[in-house]
Amino acid sequence: MCKQPFFKEKRANCEYFQNTILLKEGPYMYIFLQSILRMTAWPMTPPVPYSAFHILLTLFGAGFAFSFARVFGKKIRSMASPEPYFRHILFSCGVLLALMELYKQAFLYVIEFHGHFDWWYFPFQLCSVPMYLGLFIPMVPARIRNVFYLFIQDFGLLGGIMALAEPSGLMHPYWTMTVHGFLWHFNLIFMGLICVFYNLKTETPKSYLHTIPLFLFCTAIATAVNVLSHPYGNADMFYISPYYPNGQIVFHQISLVIGTFAGNCLYLASVLLGGFIIHISCLEIGQHYFTKISKF
Numbered sequence: 030m031c032k033q034p035f036f037k038e039k040r041a042n043c044e045y046f047q048n049t050i051l052l053k054e055g056p057y058m059y060i061f062l063q064s065i066l067r068m069t070a071w072p073m074t075p076p077v078p079y080s081a082f083h084i085l086l087t088l089f090g091a092g093f094a095f096s097f098a099r100v101f102g103k104k105i106r107s108m109a110s111p112e113p114y115f116r117h118i119l120f121s122c123g124v125l126l127a128l129m130e131l132y133k134q135a136f137l138y139v140i141e142f143h144g145h146f147d148w149w150y151f152p153f154q155l156c157s158v159p160m161y162l163g164l165f166i167p168m169v170p171a172r173i174r175n176v177f178y179l180f181i182q183d184f185g186l187l188g189g190i191m192a193l194a195e196p197s198g199l200m201h202p203y204w205t206m207t208v209h210g211f212l213w214h215f216n217l218i219f220m221g222l223i224c225v226f227y228n229l230k231t232e233t234p235k236s237y238l239h240t241i242p243l244f245l246f247c248t249a250i251a252t253a254v255n256v257l258s259h260p261y262g263n264a265d266m267f268y269i270s271p272y273y274p275n276g277q278i279v280f281h282q283i284s285l286v287i288g289t290f291a292g293n294c295l296y297l298a299s300v301l302l303g304g305f306i307i308h309i310s311c312l313e314i315g316q317h318y319f320t321k322i323s324k325f
Contacts, residue, residue, distance in 0.1 A: 070140050073207065075200040087193050090215040098219050102226030115227050116166055116174065119181065121164020122220050125212065130160060133209055142201070148262030151256055154185050155297065155300065156188035156213065156266055158247055159220055178224045179232070180240045182311060183304040186221030189214040191303070195278055225311045237308040248297060269293040 037086055047279070076082040101118060105111040130152050162177040169177070192214045199210030225265060228236075251266035257266040259272060268277050274284035275292045280299075284292025 055211060059139075062135065064311075066136050066139050068160050069136070069205045071204040072202055073204045075202055076207065078196050078200070082088060082126075083196055086211055086230075087196075090211055091193065091218055094215045094219040095222060095235055096220035100228065101223055105223070105226050111227065112171075115223070119163045119166050121163075122216055123160055123166065126160035126216060127164060129209060129213060133206065136203075136206060146262075148258045148264035151254060151258065151264050151266065153247075153266045154188075155184060155194060155247075159185040159188075159217055163220070174206060176239050176243055178228060179236060180243050180310075181226060182221050182224035183237060183240055183308045184244065184300075185217045185224075186311070187300070187303045187307045189217035190222060190307075221307075228311075232308075232312060234312065235307060240304065240308075244301065244304070247285075268296065 105115055108114060134150070134152070138144065138146055159181045163183055166174055166177055187211075193211075199214070201207045201208060201210070246269055248269070251269060252271075254266045255264050255270045255272075262271065263272075265273075265276060268280075269274055271289060271293070274289050275281050275296050277296065280292060280296045283295060287295070
């Protein structure tokens with residue numbers, strides 16, 4: 030705020046600055062942001078799932094994620110005290126995902142929905158959680174960090190793999206949004222595989238149980254968002270909205286038969302089972318394969 034001037038002329042200049050410049054700064058900034066985003070609004074026909082675009086991009090991106098995880102994983106396993114380095118990698122991934130999410134939200138708000146926020150795209154799906162965990166990793170004690178690592182490994186890999194296996198939600202009418210969706214889940218696969226390398230020496234089948242309270246906590250947040258935002262839109266965080274049947278393939282049909290609440294409970298149970306399968310698979314495959322390649 031301008032200080033009270035001693036002369037009327039200065040007062041007039043101050044009021045002019047406040048009324049003319051500051052009040053118009055918001056619209057000007059919006060127009061500027063709109064012009065920048067339009068430069069990246071390259072339209073496309075949404076690709077068909079299991080088309081050449083989907084299959085080739087998935088193979089290419091997942092291959093790169095695996096290769097980078099292998100390189101960083103070998104370095105992690107060769108270090109006497111790898112935790113600070115490992116923590117820095119996951120934090121950097123969290124920052125990258127946060128920047129990507131900011132771009133996505135701005136693009137959706139300005140370009141696709143013309144100044145309207147769609148609660149469907151609120152960033153708290155299961156595949157969004159690794160972003161928050163990565164950002165909070167430097168701030169929490171070691172005991173909590175270890176739970177974060179396991180969660181990113183089990184549920185980050187699960188989310189990344191399932192989204193690429195059923196990619197209808199990744200296909201947009203704009204190139205940047207479509208590529209964004211694929212890059213996001215390639216990043217999840219990279220983060221999950223890095224955690225596999227780091228957790229090999231200490232992980233056991235029972236360690237999966239440590240992730241369940243965090244999963245339930247995130248489920249509670251997702252439910253709160255779904256309920257509190259309902260008057261303003263159709264949020265469906267974790268795909269467990271209590272207001273309509275589950276939107277995921279197969280589970281939608283199940284919810285129509287057994288009801289929304291029961292269908293959501295079954296869906297959450299299947300996610301927990303999927304996380305456990307990923308956990309056991311990481312133990313079995315990781316100990317045999319990653320240990321073998323680390324010798325070369």
